[in-house]
Amino acid sequence: xxxxxxxxxxxxxxxxxxxxxxxxxxxxxxxxxRDWIVEETIGAFxxxxxxxxxxRCNHCxxxxxxxxxxxxxxxxxxGGVVLVNHDECIxxxxxxxxxxxxxxxxxxxxxxxxxxFCIHRVREGKNPACVEVCPTHAMIFGDLDDRNSEISKALRxxxxxxxxxxxxxxxxxxxxx
Amino acid sequence: MNEIAITSGRMNQGVDPVLxxxxxxxxxxxxxGGLVAGILFFSAFFYLRHxxxxxxxxxxxxxxxTPFMLAIGLLALFLDLTHKLYFWRLYTTIRWESPMSWGAWxxxxxxxxxxxxSAFWVKDVFPRWDWKIPFxxxxxxxxxxxxAYFAWALIAFSAILGMYTxxxxxxxxxxxxxxxxxxxxxxxxxxxSTGAAFILLISRSEQERHRFSQxxxxxxxxxxxxIIHLFMGFLASTSVHIHAAEMFLGGPYxxxxxxxxxxxxxxxxMFIEIMELRGVKVPVVIPAVLVLFGGLMLRFIxxxxxxxxxxxxxxxxxxxx
Numbered sequence: 001x002x003x004x005x006x007x008x009x010x011x012x013x014x015x016x017x018x019x020x021x022x023x024x025x026x027x028x029x030x031x032x033x034r035d036w037i038v039e040e041t042i043g044a045f046x047x048x049x050x051x052x053x054x055x056r057c058n059h060c061x062x063x064x065x066x067x068x069x070x071x072x073x074x075x076x077x078x079g080g081v082v083l084v085n086h087d088e089c090i091x092x093x094x095x096x097x098x099x100x101x102x103x104x105x106x107x108x109x110x111x112x113x114x115x116x117f118c119i120h121r122v123r124e125g126k127n128p129a130c131v132e133v134c135p136t137h138a139m140i141f142g143d144l145d146d147r148n149s150e151i152s153k154a155l156r157x158x159x160x161x162x163x164x165x166x167x168x169x170x171x172x173x174x175x176x177x
Numbered sequence: 178m179n180e181i182a183i184t185s186g187r188m189n190q191g192v193d194p195v196l197x198x199x200x201x202x203x204x205x206x207x208x209x210g211g212l213v214a215g216i217l218f219f220s221a222f223f224y225l226r227h228x229x230x231x232x233x234x235x236x237x238x239x240x241x242x243t244p245f246m247l248a249i250g251l252l253a254l255f256l257d258l259t260h261k262l263y264f265w266r267l268y269t270t271i272r273w274e275s276p277m278s279w280g281a282w283x284x285x286x287x288x289x290x291x292x293x294x295s296a297f298w299v300k301d302v303f304p305r306w307d308w309k310i311p312f313x314x315x316x317x318x319x320x321x322x323x324x325a326y327f328a329w330a331l332i333a334f335s336a337i338l339g340m341y342t343x344x345x346x347x348x349x350x351x352x353x354x355x356x357x358x359x360x361x362x363x364x365x366x367x368x369x370s371t372g373a374a375f376i377l378l379i380s381r382s383e384q385e386r387h388r389f390s391q392x393x394x395x396x397x398x399x400x401x402x403x404i405i406h407l408f409m410g411f412l413a414s415t416s417v418h419i420h421a422a423e424m425f426l427g428g429p430y431x432x433x434x435x436x437x438x439x440x441x442x443x444x445x446x447m448f449i450e451i452m453e454l455r456g457v458k459v460p461v462v463i464p465a466v467l468v469l470f471g472g473l474m475l476r477f478i479x480x481x482x483x484x485x486x487x488x489x490x491x492x493x494x495x496x497x498x
Binding site: 014016019031032033036037038039040041042064067068069070071072073087088089090091092093094096097098099100101102104105106109110111112163164166167168 | 179180181182183184185186187188189190191192193196198199257258259260261263264266267269270272274275276277278280281348349350351352415483484487488489490
């Protein structure tokens with residue numbers, strides 16, 4: 001089992017529903033966010049291209065945050081989901097410094113927080129909150145090891161990319177182009 | 178052209194607009210760690226070479242400061258933690274891949290070592306000292322029989338401590354300015370150099386000062402060589418590394434780094450020490466204090482600059498610089 005997410009940049013309109021859904025579902029404290037919308041404009045007028053991406057923790061296969069954690073609080077959960085165990089986190093912030101995507105932050109309660117792929121929902125057979133609310137159905141969540149899953153099919157048939165693959169982390173959030 | 182913006186807004190405290198997860202605590206600790214590594218290394222090294230009467234400040238007096246310096250460093254580390262009550266979790270596991278875990282265990286070994294090593298010399302420095310508790314006195318006398326073994330252990334662990342302060346940072350691929358293996362040796366040499374400067378500062382013996390001026394001059398030269406290599410390595414690397422180097426070559430860190438670290442912290446004291454070795458009379462306190470100051474600035478600037486160098490969302494820097 002290898003959980004992953006694919007975001008269709010041709011469907012995403014940047015409405016930020018995913019951001020609001022995440023904050024509501026996960027009680028993300030005010031002033032913080034676990035996911036965010038990036039708009040990239042490429043080219044020169046009038047030949048402009050716009051790419052809109054919903055970004056979050058990439059739940060990398062080779063996560064620098066898991067490697068550098070001195071206590072083992074940052075760890076791989078089932079399906080390769082990267083989680084932080086609050087009772088083991090000392091708040092040294094090494095993982096925050098180690099993340100090339102700047103996806104982590106210190107929760108006001110002291111431990112380090114970030115996207116969990118809504119593992120509590122996934123365990124109940126539901127989609128992560130952000131995927132669930134997406135009004136344009138731009139987001140797909142699923143198991144890469146299952147060849148018949150929607151995400152496996154999408155990645156087989158569509159051109160896609162990951163963010164800064166050159167950082168060597170093997171990210172598992174894909175962007176369909 | 179490529180314009181990028183985070184339209185949903187993102188201003189996570191400590192992360193945006195540029196990372197500032199680590200402020201004054203970590204660089205202060207890295208500095209004190211390096212300084213202690215330098216002092217303990219020289220003390221143990223010259224003890225093993227039987228120079229007790231020639232270099233009394235280096236072998237006997239300087240180590241007495243190290244447990245206090247380490248205690249301040251450890252306090253700084255503790256203050257940096259945001260989930261303080263769980264700090265003991267560091268010592269319920271050993272994580273081979275995490276430099277911070279290595280560092281925590283190294284401190285666990287070198288802190289008691291520094292206390293024991295200092296205890297060996299207390300009576301030499303304060304002849305009227307009385308341990309009051311017979312058990313403590315007996316224990317120290319017993320351990321003193323194995324002084325040479327302690328000295329060897331100190332040489333090994335002070336080298337690890339000095340190197341690790343740099344490796345801690347260089348292990349972060351995500352921060353291009355830190356991501357160079359030169360930081361390990363650079364911080365080790367800088368730590369040794371500040372250690373030598375500290376010994377110069379407290380030494381009252383002409384012969385000792387002369388030798389440590391020589392040592393310090395050599396170490397400063399090595400440091401300059403490593404700094405040049407640091408930038409050569411960056412400029413020959415990927416775009417993010419070139420961008421990281423450019424922060425120091427015209428960018429926001431140019432003035433502070435080249436004046437405070439390279440100028441006042443390395444070139445000026447090296448020049449004064451060379452003059453001194455040639456017989457010109459200069460108060461030794463000037464180069465010593467400058468080297469100690471330069472070492473502190475090096476840690477602060479490297480820790481800050483590393484957090485400002487990044488792979489993604491470079492546009493955020495415009496909000497600060």
